[in-house]
Amino acid sequence: MRVLEKAPAKINLSLDVLKKRDDGFHEVKMIMTTIDLADRVELIDLPYNEIRIVSHNRFVPDDQRNLAYQAARLLKERYQVNRGVSISITKTIPVAAGLAGGSSDAAATLRGLNKLWNLGLTLDELATLGAEIGSDVSFCVYGGTALATGRGEIIHHIDPPPHCWVVLAKPTIGVSTADVYKNLNLQQLKHPNVEGMIEALHKNDYDQICTLMGNVLESVTLRMHPEVANIKDQMKRFGADAVLMSGSGPTVFGLVQYESRLPRVYNGLRGFCDQVFAVRMLGERNILD
Ligand code: ATP
Numbered sequence: 001m002r003v004l005e006k007a008p009a010k011i012n013l014s015l016d017v018l019k020k021r022d023d024g025f026h027e028v029k030m031i032m033t034t035i036d037l038a039d040r041v042e043l044i045d046l047p048y049n050e051i052r053i054v055s056h057n058r059f060v061p062d063d064q065r066n067l068a069y070q071a072a073r074l075l076k077e078r079y080q081v082n083r084g085v086s087i088s089i090t091k092t093i094p095v096a097a098g099l100a101g102g103s104s105d106a107a108a109t110l111r112g113l114n115k116l117w118n119l120g121l122t123l124d125e126l127a128t129l130g131a132e133i134g135s136d137v138s139f140c141v142y143g144g145t146a147l148a149t150g151r152g153e154i155i156h157h158i159d160p161p162p163h164c165w166v167v168l169a170k171p172t173i174g175v176s177t178a179d180v181y182k183n184l185n186l187q188q189l190k191h192p193n194v195e196g197m198i199e200a201l202h203k204n205d206y207d208q209i210c211t212l213m214g215n216v217l218e219s220v221t222l223r224m225h226p227e228v229a230n231i232k233d234q235m236k237r238f239g240a241d242a243v244l245m246s247g248s249g250p251t252v253f254g255l256v257q258y259e260s261r262l263p264r265v266y267n268g269l270r271g272f273c274d275q276v277f278a279v280r281m282l283g284e285r286n287i288l289d
Helices: 067-078 101-116 123-130 137-142 177-182 194-202 206-212 218-224 226-237 259-270
Strands: 002-020 026-046 051-055 084-090 145-149 154-157 165-170 242-245 252-256 275-280
Touching: 002 101, 002 137, 002 194, 002 242, 026 101, 026 165, 026 194, 026 275, 051 067, 067 084, 067 101, 067 123, 084 101, 101 123, 101 137, 123 137, 137 145, 137 154, 145 194, 165 226, 165 259, 177 218, 194 206, 206 242, 206 252, 218 226, 218 242, 226 242, 226 252, 226 259, 252 259, 259 275
Parallel strands: 051 084
Antiparallel strands: 002 026, 026 084, 026 145, 145 154, 165 252, 165 275, 242 252
């Protein structure tokens, strides 16, 4: 038997950090939404009891460091599954980019193995398991649009953004999320209005969504990598309606409401960056059912 799962990327429309907790994690408040840029995860039964990762991307580990491997191991151990699986990951989402690619592969593996192994788990149960693998995995189990709190694993579903396009540009650098958090100065943050963003989404108010986009992690990544600020400037200059860094970066995304404007932003950025994508926003719930 084999199961195919789509593993879409996320962007953060709003990302705030409230404090550092005693357990070492940061308390966050962020709005995540799914975009139509996805890896493909194919799960195939193996005749022997092993987890095998197949990926032809040199930046993706093919052993227990892979988050998809960890997802399979967690399900096997928790539910005493004595079956092997080959997990084949076809990457489209850039690696270490602030787009939760690895987390989404892990979430797709949880959803897919739930089917392949007939475990009968609900999405809520899979999301709870996902939190043991990484803070972004819970959101990726559902997809859609959500307010994520706690260390990012507490998910409240909210209204999706209106239809629009998302242009993404990733400079060649990779950014370590842990490094960004380590260098964050909690005393000097310009906090985004997360509640206002939830309200703007509820009202389907595109202009207000553009106005309220904000990410406190920009304060660190833009200082460490000035090329990210440069890409933001270029994207604005080429006509994106609003521009922000996603997660800990370095990927920059721009929202574009009208398709007629898309080629100018996309082609303009291709002169600066090797990885540029133009995709649809995909924030509705149940897109992964
Ligand atoms: P986040 O936004 O959740 O912090 P990210 O998008 O910045 O994540 P990933 O693409 O998930 O970053 O990759 C971060 C690191 O995780 C990579 O450098 C890689 O070594 C490791 N990794 C583990 N599993 C995967 C996977 N399935 N795909 C990509 N990277 C993976």
